[in-house]
Amino acid sequence: MELYKLTAHELLEKLKNKEITAEEISSSLAKRIEDVDVEVKAYVRTPEKWGQKRGQSPEKGDSPLFFETKGIPVSIKDNICTDGYSTECCSKILEGFKPPYNATVINKINEAGHSFLGLKCNMDEFAFGSSTENSCFGPTRNPWNLESVPGGSSGGSAAAVAGDEAIWALGSDTGGSIRQPASFCGVVGLKPTYGRVSRYGLIAFASSLDQIGPLTKDARDSALLMNIISGFDPLDSTSINIPVPDYTKDLINDAKGLKIGIPKEYFVEGLDPEVKSIVEEAIDKLKGLGAQFKEVSLPHTEYAVPVYYIIATAEASSNLARFDGVQYGLRAKTQGLIDMYKKTRQLGFGDEAKRRIILGTFALSHGYYDAYYLRALKVRTLIKQDFDNVFKDFDCIVTPTSPTAAFKIGDKVDDPLKMYLSDIYTISVNLAGIPAISIPCGFTKKGLPVGLQILSRHFNESALFRLAYTYEQNTEWHKMKPKL
Ligand code: GLN
Secondary structure, eight states, rough: OOGSOOOOOHHHHHHTTTSSSSSHHHEEEEEEEHHHHHOOBBBBSSSSSEETTTTTTOOTTSSSSSSSSSSSSEETTBBBBTTBBBOOOOOOOGGGOOOSSSSHHHHHHHTTTTTEHHHEEOOOOOGGSSSTTTTOOOOOOOOOOOTBOOOOOHHHHHHHTTTTTTSEEEEEESSSHHHHHHHHHHHHEEEEETTBHHHHHHOOOTTTTTTEEEEESHHHHHHHHHHHHBSTTTTTTOOOOOOOOGGGGGGGGGOOOOOOEEEEGGSTTTTTTTHHHHHHHHHHHHHHTTTTEEEOOOTTTTGGHHHHHHHHHHHHHHHGGGGGSSSSOOOOOOOOOOHHHHHHHHHSSOOOHHHHHHHHHHSSTTTTIIIIIEEEHHHHHHHHHHHHHHHHOOOOOEESSSSSSSSBBTTTTOOHHHHGGGGGGTTHHHHTTTEEEEEEEOOOOTEEEEEEEESSTOOHHHHHHHHHHHHTTTTTTGGGGOOO
């Protein structure tokens, strides 16, 4: 058995029984990455020449292979700071930026006896996107169909897990960037409750929406990684000081008595009929396992996309103001300070980043602030209240993760509005701050994975794990592997 194919919990068992060593896991993974990443391009550094960025010469001090061989290596999205190791958000403007500290999640991974895999996962620049096509390193390909996108923005992390190039991985989710790529790649992706996982060292996109979370091969690995990364952090003022349960205790194969809402606003025009019927089959399966379903309403759903794109771009325009050639990464060579700022930003940001800076600055500008930004904040509260109302009577809500399966590379890249609609089922969760998980629930006729999204109230990740685990124990979808 090739070790790279196994889950983290299977490998941990073997490590415990001294059947294998951490070095054996790393070298099995290294071989796999060498074999397939030339095609998938889940990582931003070439597998042929370790530690070397595509098309560039090796960096001094980079590990030739892995940082350390300790425990189970975790693959990390390029927006999570790793001490002394390039963290560039797949943006030219952060070229050569090596953070002088670790993100809290990286320290937690180390403290738990695991290590960061010394390669960063590809992503849309600054996490702006749904396809990983907005990366300055070029797109990642979907392991199930190399012509298709892996989803985004954590497409590198999702493709790495799906292609067995990672045992488990971390991504970030601002509007769906963990769950949508998990759905497109047929893996498990969890967006924790806002405040559950420290954002310290996560390069900010939209600070009131961002959360780091796991992308894994199954629900047990997701629970294990959540046990490691969750918890209060004094370095993140939005992290919440309430105890973290042992999530592996929620892996109970029993859905009896769970009350689940199906929001009628999510099963409407725009939902691909094939995806719809696959999700309905999954709901029938869960009914057969004892869960009780009832239609519910989230009446402000139609405002989620516009509200999100006002709030997210407003926050992004403010967060990205710090990249001006002075402190981080790229500095354009020009005469004079003002020219240097301008030129650096012109050269450093890609088209989507520029679009969002312009939109966000407009929404925050004098005269438009009340009409757009303030109004969006008010509607955000209404969206949150919709969920609060449903969760008075229900444990979970179930929806498709995305209205379609993975689309072709190039299909939506020139049409930002079409791209923005890929997140129609995921962004309300971030606006409300609640947790949600995407689990594999079937395949289209073309062989592309489809994801089922489960939502619950704040800090009730436990319900997500119980329902996801029950579904997983009674289906085989999570065991399917792409042919690479
Ligand atoms: N696709 C969404 C966007 O482009 C969400 C991205 C994310 O969650 N980081 O903003």
